[in-house]
Amino acid sequence: MKINISYPASGSQKLFEFHDEAKVRPFFGHRMSQEVGGDSLGDEWKGYVFRVCGGNDKQGFPMKQGVLTAGRVRLLLSKGHSCYRSRRTGERKRKSVRGCIVDSNLSVLALAIVKKGEAEIPGLTDKHVPKRLGPKRASKIRKLFNLGPGDDVRKYVVRTQKAAKEGEFNHK
DSSP: OEEEEEEETTTEEEEEEEOOHHHHHHGOOBTTOOOOGGGGOOOGTTTEEEEEEEEEETTBBBBBBTOOOOSSEEEETTTTTTTOOOSSTTTOOOEEEOOSBOOOEEEEEEEEEOOSSSSSOOOTTTTOOOOOOOOOSSSHHHHHHTTOOOOOOOGGOOOEEEETTTSSSOOO
């Protein structure tokens, strides 16, 4: 089974493949958004705690939060539901989705690290990916940079550089 593990503190993620089902078996029976210890994956994962975020089964159907079954069901989905994007206003469609309970029929399981263990995982916890975009609202900029009400927020706006055609940089 493939396991996509993300580390929100650094913004990185990495895909791992485990061929031994005994390592993945402790995740079976847990629902989405539940926390599971990662000691069964190996010695390098000792002390890690994961949150189950989702996954896909072997035919590619996604897991949906709130469907309390391990199998596949067909639901009438409309605008605003996960696993569905409406094409017209008011359109509803019956789609197949998996339940939110993890079992052996999954091909990919998505996990997020809640608590970091003792060891560093190369390519996941040892690197930091900077955020590409910053906040736009003035109150959120003040919160991010710990500014007071008298400080000028315009000096702290995060700007991205967009490359021009002739090697010049345009600020957006």
